[in-house]
Amino acid sequence: MVMICEEFPLRKAQAKEAKGIRTYQSTNIDWLLYDATDDQLVFLELKTADTSFDPAQEEIYRRLIMEIGECGSSFLVKDIEEIMFASLERKKYEEVLKCVQDPCYSNCRKAKLVYLAPAAMREARGQHPGNGVEWLSFQDLPEEAPGEFAVEWRIIRRQLVQLDRMTRHSRNGTQEGGERRNYGDTCGFEEMVRLCEENGNTIVVGFDGGPRKLRATTLDEICKRPAFKWDHTEGGKGVKDDRNWIPGRKFLEIVEGLMDD
DSSP, X not given: OEEEXXXXXXXXXXXXXXXXXXXXXXXXXXXXXXXXXXXXXXXXXXXXXXXXXXXXXXXXXXXXXXXXXXXXXXXXXXXXXXXXXXXXXXXXXXXXXXXXXXXXXXXXXXXXXXXXXXXHHHHHHTOOTTSSEEEEOGGGSOSOOOSTTHHHHHHHHHHHHGGGGXXXXXXXXXXXXXXXXXXXXXXXXHHHHHHHHHHGGGEEEEOTTHHHHHHTSOHHHHHHOSOEEEEESSSOSXXXXXXXXXXXXXXXXXXXXXXXX
């Protein structure tokens, strides 16, 4: 996979163009990539909030992908040249053109749209395989990265994974009905284990039925659980029923016991 250009401008199609009037407005895809194995362009769009999906933007991407399939990708370069001549920012577009000089990039007849976005957005959109859009969540990012920035990558990924379950309600401290929530945050299983290891009994984990119910749950069911609620024991949010909350060390003890079974 080759990164061609970041913030790659894609020409918008408007009703005026159907009447022979050329327009020069564009929208930028976060990254334009080239998959050499499949000879395919990849439109990669990054979203960090579950409410930032733009249907009109996606429609532009879909139209261009269809056009690439019908007549090849050379029109993308031509569009940039025309936008450049009509723009006061010629240098910016000259730099973009330098990125697409390889003939491979302008002779593609395949392209796809990939979203790197919170899992909560994918679930809200109801996306399924076969609809022409590929969705990756932050949990899908590799846990380790080679090279000199391996440590920094682990920190970055850890923070990004927290975005997977963050919603408008969790960001604003409310639940679906507008009620105040009684937990600090949510995260996946691996992150929950790490937090318990690091914080011990200074945090609690939400689990309906408490320790007894957790012991009766299979490890596979726990790993597949979409998210765990957790909070700090001191200064936590809302009112909690202690029967449904497990101290961090106790949570670890039970989970490690299930792993040994």
